Amino acid sequence: MDYRFARRMTCAPPSFLDRLFAVSKDPRIISFAGGLPATRFIDVEGIREAAARVLAEDGRDALQYSTTDGYLPLREYISRRYRQRLGLAIPPEQIQIVNGSQQCLDLVAKIFLDRGDTVAMERPGYLGAIEAFSLYEPVFRDVALGPFGPDIDEFSRVIRDARPKFFYGIPNSQNPSGQTYSPEARRAVAEVIGDSDTLFYEDDAFGELFFDGKPRPPVAGLVPDKAVLSGSFSKIIAPGMRIGWICAPPTVLGRFNCAKQAADLHSNFLCQKILAAYLETHDLDAHVRRIARAYGENCRLMCEILDDDFPPGLSHTEPEGGMFLMVSLPPGLDSHRLFEEGLRKGVAVLPGTPFYACGGGESTVRLNFSCMDAEQIREGMERLSGVVRALLP
Amino acid sequence: MDYRFARRMTCAPPSFLDRLFAVSKDPRIISFAGGLPATRFIDVEGIREAAARVLAEDGRDALQYSTTDGYLPLREYISRRYRQRLGLAIPPEQIQIVNGSQQCLDLVAKIFLDRGDTVAMERPGYLGAIEAFSLYEPVFRDVALGPFGPDIDEFSRVIRDARPKFFYGIPNSQNPSGQTYSPEARRAVAEVIGDSDTLFYEDDAFGELFFDGKPRPPVAGLVPDKAVLSGSFSKIIAPGMRIGWICAPPTVLGRFNCAKQAADLHSNFLCQKILAAYLETHDLDAHVRRIARAYGENCRLMCEILDDDFPPGLSHTEPEGGMFLMVSLPPGLDSHRLFEEGLRKGVAVLPGTPFYACGGGESTVRLNFSCMDAEQIREGMERLSGVVRALLP
Numbered sequence: 001m002d003y004r005f006a007r008r009m010t011c012a013p014p015s016f017l018d019r020l021f022a023v024s025k026d027p028r029i030i031s032f033a034g035g036l037p038a039t040r041f042i043d044v045e046g047i048r049e050a051a052a053r054v055l056a057e058d059g060r061d062a063l064q065y066s067t068t069d070g071y072l073p074l075r076e077y078i079s080r081r082y083r084q085r086l087g088l089a090i091p092p093e094q095i096q097i098v099n100g101s102q103q104c105l106d107l108v109a110k111i112f113l114d115r116g117d118t119v120a121m122e123r124p125g126y127l128g129a130i131e132a133f134s135l136y137e138p139v140f141r142d143v144a145l146g147p148f149g150p151d152i153d154e155f156s157r158v159i160r161d162a163r164p165k166f167f168y169g170i171p172n173s174q175n176p177s178g179q180t181y182s183p184e185a186r187r188a189v190a191e192v193i194g195d196s197d198t199l200f201y202e203d204d205a206f207g208e209l210f211f212d213g214k215p216r217p218p219v220a221g222l223v224p225d226k227a228v229l230s231g232s233f234s235k236i237i238a239p240g241m242r243i244g245w246i247c248a249p250p251t252v253l254g255r256f257n258c259a260k261q262a263a264d265l266h267s268n269f270l271c272q273k274i275l276a277a278y279l280e281t282h283d284l285d286a287h288v289r290r291i292a293r294a295y296g297e298n299c300r301l302m303c304e305i306l307d308d309d310f311p312p313g314l315s316h317t318e319p320e321g322g323m324f325l326m327v328s329l330p331p332g333l334d335s336h337r338l339f340e341e342g343l344r345k346g347v348a349v350l351p352g353t354p355f356y357a358c359g360g361g362e363s364t365v366r367l368n369f370s371c372m373d374a375e376q377i378r379e380g381m382e383r384l385s386g387v388v389r390a391l392l393p
Numbered sequence: 394m395d396y397r398f399a400r401r402m403t404c405a406p407p408s409f410l411d412r413l414f415a416v417s418k419d420p421r422i423i424s425f426a427g428g429l430p431a432t433r434f435i436d437v438e439g440i441r442e443a444a445a446r447v448l449a450e451d452g453r454d455a456l457q458y459s460t461t462d463g464y465l466p467l468r469e470y471i472s473r474r475y476r477q478r479l480g481l482a483i484p485p486e487q488i489q490i491v492n493g494s495q496q497c498l499d500l501v502a503k504i505f506l507d508r509g510d511t512v513a514m515e516r517p518g519y520l521g522a523i524e525a526f527s528l529y530e531p532v533f534r535d536v537a538l539g540p541f542g543p544d545i546d547e548f549s550r551v552i553r554d555a556r557p558k559f560f561y562g563i564p565n566s567q568n569p570s571g572q573t574y575s576p577e578a579r580r581a582v583a584e585v586i587g588d589s590d591t592l593f594y595e596d597d598a599f600g601e602l603f604f605d606g607k608p609r610p611p612v613a614g615l616v617p618d619k620a621v622l623s624g625s626f627s628k629i630i631a632p633g634m635r636i637g638w639i640c641a642p643p644t645v646l647g648r649f650n651c652a653k654q655a656a657d658l659h660s661n662f663l664c665q666k667i668l669a670a671y672l673e674t675h676d677l678d679a680h681v682r683r684i685a686r687a688y689g690e691n692c693r694l695m696c697e698i699l700d701d702d703f704p705p706g707l708s709h710t711e712p713e714g715g716m717f718l719m720v721s722l723p724p725g726l727d728s729h730r731l732f733e734e735g736l737r738k739g740v741a742v743l744p745g746t747p748f749y750a751c752g753g754g755e756s757t758v759r760l761n762f763s764c765m766d767a768e769q770i771r772e773g774m775e776r777l778s779g780v781v782r783a784l785l786p
Contacts, residue, residue, distance in 0.1 A: 044452030059437030063631035238456035240662035
C-alpha cells in the first residue's frame with residue numbers, strides 16, 4: 001500500500017546510525033565513530049542506592065503522572081548549580097525538564113520554525129540538530145566554525161541578511177569539532193544577537209567536561225532575553241535515563257511547555273526523582289573532574305598520535321574538553337572511503353558529511369575519544385594510520 | 394521582546410490542565426476531573442524489586458544510550474501478549490517503544506500531516522490527541538460516537554469525501570465517553586477503511602480494563618496494513634515511567650522510527666528494563682483483573698447515583714471498562730458554569746468542550762471514576778447533584 005506521508009519526511013537526512021550501531025556491536029572493530037560517554041564512569045552503585053531510596057520512600061508519587069515542567073527539586077538543583085558554577089541567575093521557573101537535550105532540538109524547532117523559515121547553525125554542526133530541524137522543513141544557513149568560534153563576519157552577515165529564527169550553536173567543546181568559542185567570540189556573538197531579532201540557541205551538553213575543570217560562561221548569560229540554553233545529565237551521569245533540561249525566557253518557556261505537553265505529557269518522573277536523590281548525596285564536581293581528566297588524557301593521546309604517526313597533510317582540531325575531535329584529511333582522501341576501508345581493517349570513524357547542513361565536509365571525519373582506553377586508542381589509531389597511508393594517492 | 398513563534402503555536406487549543414492540576418492538589422475538592430489511574434494499584438514493591446535487580450545485574454547497560462526502537466525483550470513481551478490475549482500476530486519488529494501513548498499522537502501526526510491535511514476523529518474525542526494533532530495545523534473532521542461506535546454513515550461519508558490521512562479512534566472504553574465499539578461497528582469501520590486510502594489510528598490505552606475481563610479484538614487486526622495500534626503501560630502498571638508502544642506496518646514504522654530518533658533518540662532505557670524485569674516475574678493478568686474489578690464497582694456506583702439521585706433530563710454513558718464516563722446535562726445547563734460552581738461546592742468535573750475538535754459539547758462533562766473510593770464518590774456525587782439542582786433553570 002502507498003502511504004501518504006507528510007512532505008516533511010522527504011526532508012529527513014539519510015541516517016547513518018543503524019550502520020554505526022552494527023559497527024559498535026562488532027568486537028573486531030575499534031570504533032571512534034560513536035558518541036557514547038564512557039560506561040565505566042556511570043556510577044551504577046550510586047544510582048542503585050538512589051533508586052532504592054526513592055522507591056522505598058516515595059514510590060507511589062514517583063510512579064504516578066506528574067506535571068509537564070518537571071520535578072521541582074531537580075530544577076532547583078540545576079538552578080543552584082548555574083549560580084554556583086557560572087554565577088548565572090536562572091530561577092527554577094525558567095527551567096523545564098526534557099528527555100535529554102535531543103528533545104530540546106525537536107521542541108525548539110517546533111515552536112519557532114514554519115516551513116521555509118531560516119535556521120542557522122555552525123559549519124560543521126551537530127548531526128542530531130540537523131535531523132531534528134529538518135523535519136520542520138526550514139532553509140538552513142551555516143557559519144564556519146573555527147578554533148575560536150564562528151567566523152564573526154559571516155555570522156553577522158547571515159544573521160542580518162537571512163534573519164534566521166534562531167542560530168543553533170555548541171560553544172563548549174562542540175560536537176563534532178571539539179572547538180570552543182573564545183571569550184571574545186562569545187561577546188561578539190552576543191553583540192550581533194543583541195542587535196537582531198534572532199535567538200541564540202545554546203546547546204551546552206559538554207560544558208562540564210573541560211579538561212582544565214574551568215567553566216566557560218555561556219553566551220546566554222550575555223543575552224538572557226534572546227537565548228535558550230539546554231543542558232543534559234547524559235554526558236555527566238547517565239544517558240539511559242534520558243534527562244536533560246532547557247532554560248528559556250518565560251514567554252518562550254510557556255510555548256515550549258505547550259509543545260512538550262503535546263509531545264509526551266512529561267519526562268520520566270521516576271528517573272527525575274532518582275536523579276534528584278542521587279545528586280543530593282553525591283559530589284557531582286568530583287565525579288565530573290574524574291571524567292574530564294580521563295577524557296583529557298585520551299584526547300591528548302589521540303592528538304599526539306595524529307601529529308606523530310600520521311602522514312603530513314592531515315590536520316585536526318585541539319579540543320579543550322568534550323568527547324570529540326575532527327580530522328581534516330589530506331587532499332584526495334574521501335571520508336566515506338576511509339570509513340569503508342577502515343571497517344575492513346577493524347577501525348571505525350564517522351565521515352563528516354552528515355554534520356554539514358548545507359553540504360560539504362567530504363574530507364573530514366569525527367573521532368570520539370570518550371569511550372575507550374589508551375590501549376584501544378593506540379591500536380585503533382595504528383590501524384587508522386595504516387588505512388590512511390594505503391588510501392593516499 | 395517579540396518572539397517570532399511558528400504559526401502552529403496559534404493552533405494550540407487553550408489548555409485546561411494547569412487549572413485542573415491546582416484543583417487536584419486542593420484537599421477540600423473531590424475531583425472527578427482528572428485522569429489518573431488509581432495510585433493504590435501501583436505495585437511499588439514489585440517495581441522496587443525489579444529496579445534493584447536490573448541495577449544490580451545489568452546497570453551499566455541500562456544506564457547507557459540504546460537504540461531508538463526500544464528494548465527487545467520488552468517488545469517481545471508485548472508481541473506475546475497480543476498473541477495470547479487477542480490472537481494477533483504482531484512480531485517485535487513491528488513494535489516500537491515510546492514515551493507513553495501521548496508520544497504516538499505527536500509522532501504519527503508528524504509523519505502524516507502536512508499543514509491543511511485532513512485528520513478525522515471521534516466526536517467527542519480524546520483531548521490529548523486534539524492538542525497533539527493541532528500543532529501540525531490540520532483540518533479536523535469529526536464523526537459522532539454513539540453507544541456502539543462511530544455513526545457508520547457519517548464515518549463513510551467523512552472518509553470518502555474528506556480523505557483524511559488517518560482516522561483516530563479509541564474503540565475500547567474511550568476517553569472521554571467510556572463508549573466501546575460493538576463487534577459490528579468494528580467490522581463496518583474496517584470495511585470502510587479497507588476501501589479507502591485512510592489509515593485507522595487505533596489508540597488502545599484502556600483495552601485491558603474491561604470490567605468483565607474479556608478482551609475485544611482490535612480493528613487493527615482486520616486491516617493490518619492500514620492501521621497503527623498504540624498501547625501503554627500507564628493505566629495498568631505505572632504512568633510515571635512513561636512507557637507505551639506503537640505497532641505499525643513496516644513502512645510506517647520506518648518513518649515513525651526516523652521521527653522518534655529526531656524527537657529524543659530513544660525512550661528511557663532504565664525504565665524499559667525495569668518494566669521488562671517486572672513483567673517477567675509478575676502476573677499481569679491477575680493485576681489487571683484487580684484494577685478492572687475496582688474500576689467497575691466505582692463506575693456502577695457512579696451510574697446508580699446519576700440514575701437515582703440526579704434530576705431528570707440528565708443522561709450518561711454506560712461504560713464497559715476504562716476510567717471515564719460522560720454526562721449530558723439537562724437543557725440550559727452549561728458545563729463551564731457547572732465546573733465553576735462545582736469548585737465552590739468542593740467537587741470538580743471536566744467540561745466536555747475541549748473534547749470536541751470541531752466545536753460543541755457545551756452541555757457535556759467528563760467524570761473520572763478510577764482514582765477515588767466509594768465514600769468519596771458518594772460524597773462528591775452528592776455535592777455535584779446539589780450543584781446541578783441549584784443551577785437548573
